[in-house]
Amino acid sequence: MxxxxxxxxxxxxxxxxxxxxxxxxxxxxxxxxxxxxxxxxxxxxxxxxxxFKLRGAYFKISQLSPEEKAHGVIACSAGNHAQGVALGAKANGIKSLICLPEGAPISKVEATKRYGADVCLVPGVYDDAYKRALELRDEHGYTFVHPFDxxxxxxxxxxxxxxxxxxxxxxxxxxxxxxxxxxxxxxxxxxxxxxxxxxxxxxxxxxxxxxxxxxxxxxxxxxxxxxxxxxxxxxxxxxxxxxxxxxxxxxxxxxxxxxxxxxxxxxxxxxxxxxxxxxxxxxxxxxxxxxxxxxxxxxxxxxxxxxxxxxxxxxxxxxxxxKTGRNYAVTIDLSDKPGVLAEVSDIIGKLGGNIISVTHERISVDTPITSCTLRLVMETRNAEHIDFIRKGLIAAGYQILS
Known part of the structure; x- marks a missing residue:
């Protein structure tokens, strides 16, 4: 450049x-x-x-010649540039067609339509939408508004x-x-x-x-x-x-x-x-x-x-x-007898964890007949709190599998 x-x-x-x-x-x-x-x-x-996409799209469209505006504009986008072009085109009184990847979030697709643009969903990712936009530009004489280059x-x-x-x-x-x-x-x-x-x-x-x-x-x-x-x-x-x-x-x-x-x-x-x-x-x-x-x-x-x-x-x-240690899932090997689940829950509660999900699995080829696995999902404060709970369970004699 x-x-x-x-x-x-x-x-x-x-x-x-x-x-x-x-x-x-x-x-x-x-x-x-x-x-x-x-x-x-x-x-x-x-x-x-x-x-931010409104800034570049609007400025580009505002600088088009009367002839270019008459042909309308086309763009490709993962969603945000689409909305910027749609609003910019509408404000300048010209037609816009936007090619979006078909996997673009529904909210972005619908918002683009609400801003007044026609939408063409293209299989693949952004780069596939880009290729299709260029094809349509050449076919119909639209002015292409590039999303970044x-x-x-x-x-x-x-x-x-x-x-x-x-x-x-x-x-x-x-x-x-x-x-x-x-x-x-x-x-x-x-x-x-x-x-x-x-x-x-x-x-x-x-x-x-x-x-x-x-x-x-x-x-x-x-x-x-x-x-x-x-x-x-x-x-x-x-x-x-x-x-x-x-x-x-x-x-x-x-x-x-x-x-x-x-x-x-x-x-x-x-x-x-x-x-x-x-x-x-x-x-x-x-x-x-x-x-x-x-x-x-x-x-x-x-x-x-x-x-x-x-x-x-x-x-x-x-x-x-x-990622921030606010949720933690642990799998524990237990002996399958009454009261054990309550004991584990009591230990975790005393250590400050809040259990939000329990999966108690008795049928597994990987565990002895008299054993079971317990998977718990709990709310925690941070990584240090998770480590504190793990050590507390181990100290109480429980084997943590994962």
Whole structure:
């Protein structure tokens, strides 16, 4: 990408166009998420359409020629860009068609339709939807609005960087989710152009590390498959422009696990009363689990979106409870005689555990005829509490199988 393809003036122009269109999401102090740094959240999950994507999509559409607008626009998306394009097109009085992976959360599909777009569900993941969108563009003459690899889209996302610096001029580190790279490209470009000493870190899901792999090997790479609860950043291949911008302006990109993402979603719900989707939570996960060097620094985590399907949210909360030691399942070998179950329950109760599920199994080829297995699921406080309960059971003479 040549230097003249994206200028700081483009980002300022985008900020002017978006004034009155997007919500200025003010920073929220979040010291409980990582007490070792001065942590703040940039809650784009509270943005109109529920994510930052409105910024880039609206700005791109606003800059189209009358002829391009007359043909309408087409886009592909895992969901958030779809809603941004749909709302941007509707506000500009033009038609929009969105190609979404058929596995996209129902909430995102329905929201896209509510914003006025026509929807085309495509088998596969984001990259399959992308290919279909290009085919339809060529067939019908639509203007394609790329979700991340377009200088105008990148400029729109970069307005977040301007807002962070305007509200917190002394920020030392900014952590940003990374999928195709449009968000971090714009944010990093804006921040480094104004305050080059600020560190900009990117975060990808471990199941979709396309930008991490590409930067590591110094060339754009396409992953054979991706799998993550962070569907908004589940991208097989980064963009040409975004790869170059990340290589120039991003200090480091790391990955977080599915359990770490789930724990971050749960922590934001409990401590900050914010609901983030998987992609929106990865920056917080990186801060919580010290994946980037922000100890002692004034740090902003960009919570990029909050459009999570409620059925997925339920599963994520359960996963987060397990990851943080709030739920614990144990299997115990017992002698099959009256009163033993009550004894185990009494021990766990006295140790502070709250049993919420009991499975008593007598028929198993793996246990003696006079024995049985007992599986208990309980509410606990943390990992230390779990260890305390395990030691208490062992001290009472019970054998823990798992």
């Amino acid at each position: 040549s230097e003249n393809k994206l200028k700081l003036s483009d980002i300022y122009r985008a900020a002017h166009v978006l004034k009155g269109v997007v919500r200025h999401t003010e920073l929220i102090a979040a010291p409980k998420l990582n007490p070792e740094c001065d942590l703040y959240l940039k809650p784009e999950c509270l943005q109109h359409t529920g994510s 377009d200088p105008l889209v990148i400029a729109g996302q970069g307005t977040i960087g301007l807002e962070i610096l305007d509200e917190m001029p002394d920020v030392e580190a900014v952590i940003v989710p990374v999928g195709g790279g449009g968000l971090i490209s714009g944010v990093a470009f804006a921040i480094k152009a104004i305050s080059p000493d600020v560190k900009v870190y990117g975060v990808q899901a471990a199941g979709a590390p396309s930008m991490v792999q590409s930067l590591k090997n110094d060339k754009i790479e396409c992953l054979s498959n991706v799998s993550t609860i962070a569907d908004g950043i589940s991208v097989k291949e980064p963009g040409v422009n975004t790869f170059e911008l990340c290589r120039q302006y991003v200090d480091e990109i790391v990955t977080v696990s599915e359990d770490e993402i789930a724990a971050a979603i749960l922590a934001m719900i409990e401590t900050e009363k914010l609901v983030a989707e998987g992609a929106g939570a990865v920056a917080v996960a990186a801060a919580m689990f010290n994946k980037v060097p922000v100890k002692g620094k004034k740090t902003v985590c960009l919570v990029s979106g909050g459009n999570i399907d409620v059925t997925i949210l339920s599963r994520v909360i359960n996963r987060g409870l397990i």
